[in-house]
Amino acid sequence: MPTFVNIRLWKPGLKNSEQYKSLQRQCLLREFECRQKQARKLEKHVTSILIDLEKHLSSLDYINVKKLCHDSASRIHSKVMSTHKEKLEKLNHGPIGQKYEEMKSKLIHNISSYTLSKAEERLLCRGWDFCIENKITHFLDFETDIELNTMKIQSHCHESVFRLICRKIHNASQQLMRTSKHKKISNLSNEELAALKALKSNNNIVICKADKGNCIVILDKESYMKKAEEILKGEQFQALDNNNKFHQKREEELNNYIFSLFKEGIIDKKLRRQLQSTCSSISVFYGLPKVHKNGYPLRPIISTIGSYQYQLSKYLAKAIRNIMKSKDLQNIVLSKYNSGDNPYKIFRDLNGGLGLYTIQRWCKMVDETGAIALSKPTGRIRTVRTKASIKKVKKWLDQKKKISQRILAKKLKMSKTAARRILIDDLECRPYKIIQEPALADKQKENRKKFAHWVKNNFNKDDIKRWLFSDEKLFDIDGVYNSQNDRVRAISRSEADKKGGVKQKRKFPTKVMVWLGASTKGLTPLVILEGSVNHEQYIKKVLPVALQFGNKMFGDNWVYQQDGATPHTHHKTQRWCDENFPSYVSKDR
Numbered sequence: 001m002p003t004f005v006n007i008r009l010w011k012p013g014l015k016n017s018e019q020y021k022s023l024q025r026q027c028l029l030r031e032f033e034c035r036q037k038q039a040r041k042l043e044k045h046v047t048s049i050l051i052d053l054e055k056h057l058s059s060l061d062y063i064n065v066k067k068l069c070h071d072s073a074s075r076i077h078s079k080v081m082s083t084h085k086e087k088l089e090k091l092n093h094g095p096i097g098q099k100y101e102e103m104k105s106k107l108i109h110n111i112s113s114y115t116l117s118k119a120e121e122r123l124l125c126r127g128w129d130f131c132i133e134n135k136i137t138h139f140l141d142f143e144t145d146i147e148l149n150t151m152k153i154q155s156h157c158h159e160s161v162f163r164l165i166c167r168k169i170h171n172a173s174q175q176l177m178r179t180s181k182h183k184k185i186s187n188l189s190n191e192e193l194a195a196l197k198a199l200k201s202n203n204n205i206v207i208c209k210a211d212k213g214n215c216i217v218i219l220d221k222e223s224y225m226k227k228a229e230e231i232l233k234g235e236q237f238q239a240l241d242n243n244n245k246f247h248q249k250r251e252e253e254l255n256n257y258i259f260s261l262f263k264e265g266i267i268d269k270k271l272r273r274q275l276q277s278t279c280s281s282i283s284v285f286y287g288l289p290k291v292h293k294n295g296y297p298l299r300p301i302i303s304t305i306g307s308y309q310y311q312l313s314k315y316l317a318k319a320i321r322n323i324m325k326s327k328d329l330q331n332i333v334l335s336k337y338n339s340g341d342n343p344y345k346i347f348r349d350l351n352g353g354l355g356l357y358t359i360q361r362w363c364k365m366v367d368e369t370g371a372i373a374l375s376k377p378t379g380r381i382r383t384v385r386t387k388a389s390i391k392k393v394k395k396w397l398d399q400k401k402k403i404s405q406r407i408l409a410k411k412l413k414m415s416k417t418a419a420r421r422i423l424i425d426d427l428e429c430r431p432y433k434i435i436q437e438p439a440l441a442d443k444q445k446e447n448r449k450k451f452a453h454w455v456k457n458n459f460n461k462d463d464i465k466r467w468l469f470s471d472e473k474l475f476d477i478d479g480v481y482n483s484q485n486d487r488v489r490a491i492s493r494s495e496a497d498k499k500g501g502v503k504q505k506r507k508f509p510t511k512v513m514v515w516l517g518a519s520t521k522g523l524t525p526l527v528i529l530e531g532s533v534n535h536e537q538y539i540k541k542v543l544p545v546a547l548q549f550g551n552k553m554f555g556d557n558w559v560y561q562q563d564g565a566t567p568h569t570h571h572k573t574q575r576w577c578d579e580n581f582p583s584y585v586s587k588d589r
Helices: 012-016 018-056 059-092 100-107 118-124 139-151 159-181 190-201 221-232 245-263 269-275 310-323 326-338 343-349 356-369 387-399 405-412 416-426 442-458 493-498 535-554 571-580
Strands: 108-110 205-209 216-220 284-289 298-303 467-476 511-519 527-530 559-561
Touching (some): 100 108, 118 190, 139 159, 205 284, 221 284, 221 298, 269 310, 326 343, 387 405, 511 535, 527 535, 535 559
Parallel strands (some): 467 559
Antiparallel strands (some): 205 216, 511 527
């Protein structure tokens, strides 16, 4: 840290606090902005001086003066950079970054006719994992591009889905623009940003990842297309028609097959939705150059991400990986390693079915012994996790569904780990939280579902903002008593009783009905109704409060919402709402 941000504090312990670090960061940012302003002023001043010199000096003298200024600036720049490098190496306890001049032959394979500049080489040497902290400068152009690209998907989805997508994209873009305004420092120089734009706009080259390793390969676009077309001429590939009916037909066949499995009860509703394909795209073909072979041939890759069989492939890969035995994995690793594949290639092919460290250990075992010889159990007889203990636990679970793992271990006189292994590994019983849900009849569920679909199809987010939602709930006048956390601090029990340490609870407490309305503008006043509520009390005491609040907050353009309780659906209540409210959710809707 620079010395000017090492602030003396009256409490030394505050140096480790987040507030102190935040203050240091703000000081550094202010200093950085101040230095940037000074640099811009000096740059303008130097430019104006050079313009004046150009007017008063001959062309030869002007060139010599300009060269002298450039040499002087280069000396100062190299001196400052060496000082900064020493500071950074001292802070890092070693060298900073990578020497790309020495590493570029390994990191970049340029087999195209295009010659890279130094800035482009330095940029590409940062690798595929480098994240560019860029700043949006032209907000209007950015918003226009977002809107144009969003309009392209309107014809491919339902109107309600399109509105939802637009809302999500709008929120994300606004958040990105807000955060981009506060970004001060970029992790790329101006030369590297210009190099990035130049590489992006160059349509004659293709920049791609190598088949093995994390290096970058640059090819001529024409050469890349020729190599790809040679692969596609093989018998395993077939050209599709331009009308794209083949892809739609296969997607429909897959969806019909998944639906038949659902009808037969083989898969549930959740899995059917997961596997079903909608608005899918055709699989994409591309090639990765093999830098370890002469001529840089392409390895064909077919990416099924977004295709109709993508979700099904993911599900099947996971299912096969789960049922595959350890011995099968050993045979696969052994055969692949003997055929010449390295551990990294085997790890990628198994798609996460086995850890990289385990594969490397097995390959080392093959080099040393010629086989994968894992340690086997000693054969000692079990004394705790016996078949009798497992049978006893199973019997207890059948008799009593709720049983604590701690109590189970205490009764069986074993450790909690052994009890957990019996429950999870042997009996495959996992603890599930009891879910509370309202006790609704089938008709009530159907009505709620219809109402949800009606709201979704007829209103958007802006319309809902002008709704007044209302509901009521019964409360007893005894109040709430928390037996676990309610405490009274006193010297003795008698003193605590005097201070309110006794909570009296009646067997049949008096109950009151409390009504409240809520909207984006705020909450309505509370309406407390004693005893049972009928339509007359509801019309007399509740609806006028809702009408007054709605007109005050929204004017004459708002909607009143109420549930399907008997006082709400009464014909007199519906008539009152029809005559007084600008709009309301009727029971017939």
